Ligand SMILES: NC(=O)c1ccc[n+]([C@@H]2O[C@H](COP(=O)([O-])OP(=O)(O)OC[C@H]3O[C@@H](n4cnc5c(N)ncnc54)[C@H](O)[C@@H]3O)[C@@H](O)[C@H]2O)c1
């Protein structure tokens with residue numbers, strides 16, 4: 001029975017159970033599906049704003065990677081969602097769960113498309129680890145990670161600037177950070193090197209070719225470094 005927005009739209013679905021260790025986020029875990037998940041929108045009435053905002057980062061992620069109509073719905077309903085209008089929230093949560101469930105049913109063990117759910121998480125996890133899981137909430141860290149990933153996709157010529165600007169504007173509208181915390185590219189890259197998704201020095205980065213269309217693109221950590229350095233300096 002998930003009681004945070006983040007747990008209702010993300011952690012409660014898909015059977016990924018993992019624990020954090022000093023070496024990195026979620027490095028130790030197993031797949032274990034629940035028999036039932038019971039989501040009650042009304043419990044969110046008492047959820048602190050900062051936790052609500054953090055959950056919105058995962059909600060926006062679904063729109064960005066695979067559901068542009070949902071992304072547009074979120075853009076149109078910022079004030080109703082922020083006011084936690086129950087009817088709109090029910091739609092938001094249902095649509096998020098449906099998106100996650102479709103991905104997980106097609107690829108439970110993350111052999112392929114489930115990895116698209118990691119959009120923003122490669123750098124986001126580095127930000128979280130640097131803050132030793134204390135300074136930043138998961139949702140806040142991945143919001144900044146998604147802004148970087150969309151900016152990187154534009155820099156590499158995969159999409160136009162409007163993708164990053166619309167994504168950043170939507171995070172901003174929900175009070176999520178879009179500028180990275182103070183840190184150096186080396187600090188981030190050292191942590192990214194420990195990521196589960198790194199194979200032979202390459203990260204399978206989730207990039208966007210448009211809002212609602214994500215794809216995996218292997219990039220070496222060295223190839224990311226100049227863009228990351230620019231992102232961290234321009235944005236600070
Ligand atoms: N397995 C996955 O796929 C997955 C995905 C995302 C996050 N996670 C993990 O989930 C954990 C974070 O869980 P979370 O974001 O649900 O936060 P949480 O369970 O830590 O709760 C956050 C805070 O809100 C309070 N709270 C919770 N529900 C409330 C309510 N209805 N009313 C008032 N207060 C309430 C809690 O007491 C706590 O202080 C992290 O460890 C993260 O790594 C897992």
Ligand SMILES: [Zn+2]
Pocket residue numbers: 010058121138142
């Ligand atoms: Zn997440």
